[in-house]
Amino acid sequence: MNSRLPALLFLPLLALSGCYTVPETGRKSLVLVSPAEEAQLGAQSFAELRSKERISNDPVHVERVRRVGGRIATAVGDDLPSARWEFAVFESPDVNAFALPGGKVGVYTGLLRLAESDDELATVIGHEIAHVTARHGAERMSEAAVLGAVGAAGTAYAGNRFGSDKAQAFAAAYGAGATLFRVLPHSRSNESEADYIGMRYAARAGYDPRAAITFWQKMARQKQQAGGGATPVFLSTHPSDTQRIADLQQQVPEVMPLYEEASRRMQRSVIGAEGEAPAIGGPPVIGRDPVIGTDPRRD
Numbered sequence: 001m002n003s004r005l006p007a008l009l010f011l012p013l014l015a016l017s018g019c020y021t022v023p024e025t026g027r028k029s030l031v032l033v034s035p036a037e038e039a040q041l042g043a044q045s046f047a048e049l050r051s052k053e054r055i056s057n058d059p060v061h062v063e064r065v066r067r068v069g070g071r072i073a074t075a076v077g078d079d080l081p082s083a084r085w086e087f088a089v090f091e092s093p094d095v096n097a098f099a100l101p102g103g104k105v106g107v108y109t110g111l112l113r114l115a116e117s118d119d120e121l122a123t124v125i126g127h128e129i130a131h132v133t134a135r136h137g138a139e140r141m142s143e144a145a146v147l148g149a150v151g152a153a154g155t156a157y158a159g160n161r162f163g164s165d166k167a168q169a170f171a172a173a174y175g176a177g178a179t180l181f182r183v184l185p186h187s188r189s190n191e192s193e194a195d196y197i198g199m200r201y202a203a204r205a206g207y208d209p210r211a212a213i214t215f216w217q218k219m220a221r222q223k224q225q226a227g228g229g230a231t232p233v234f235l236s237t238h239p240s241d242t243q244r245i246a247d248l249q250q251q252v253p254e255v256m257p258l259y260e261e262a263s264r265r266m267q268r269s270v271i272g273a274e275g276e277a278p279a280i281g282g283p284p285v286i287g288r289d290p291v292i293g294t295d296p297r298r299d
């Protein structure tokens with residue numbers, strides 16, 4: 001495609017092709033990238049991060065992220081139809097975690113220490129995956145592309161929409177790879193939507209949604225302790241505040257029935273499958289090519 005064609009020529013086409021309905025909330029958003037392209041860029045950034053960051057082989061950390069992440073991946077189900085789930089633990093004191101399109105999730109050991117319970121870890125992983133299923137990064141990139149195109153009609157658009165390195169731009173838009181790339185903070189509305197969706201995923205996976213409140217209270221304390229010093233990476237992309245905690249407190253009663261139902265279901269499957277693989281804390285089914293640990297379907 002001729003990249004010199006006036007960008008405005010593309011806009012009607014883009015407007016037609018780019019409407020996305022966010023799962024769980026039903027919000028309509030404008031996303032000009034196909035899920036397949038997003039998944040491919042996510043996989044590319046993830047591979048880069050895995051090759052450059054220090055991967056943890058601590059079996060306790062690895063097993064924990066695999067267990068919690070796997071259950072959330074199952075709860076996400078068709079909200080991310082293109083997912084090929086991979087979970088990685090990065091060895092770093094940074095309080096940080098991210099998810100990328102295609103179902104690529106990274107958690108730093110610094111965050112694992114802060115999120116003491118699996119319920120709290122589920123809050124973080126659920127929240128990060130929610131940014132992906134809601135396609136927040138792609139939405140932001142699309143907004144930037146449209147604004148750029150409108151502001152400078154005639155500049156290159158097609159063929160090179162997002163600059164010279166799209167994969168890096170996507171990683172930045174999803175807040176991934178802070179040590180390698182310049183990451184962008186999520187907007188307040190994206191944060192709020194990811195909190196809500198993530199809490200639903202965690203609850204459906206059988207994790208207590210009330211842990212979202214205790215986790216973000218901890219993050220708020222971290223922020224205070226950081227004072228004028230370096231803010232933890234996760235907080236530079238995920239600002240915590242009293243409004244967020246108040247919103248979560250309001251949403252918990254709505255989400256609790258999902259958690260109670262999931263707990264009952266897991267209880268029944270434990271009783272029904274006595275002697276077989278337990279459903280609670282058991283090996284999760286996490287898609288086709290898990291990268292960390294052993295095959296999750298194996299006992």
Ligand SMILES: [Zn+2]
Nearest residue numbers: 186191194238
């Ligand atoms: Zn977020």
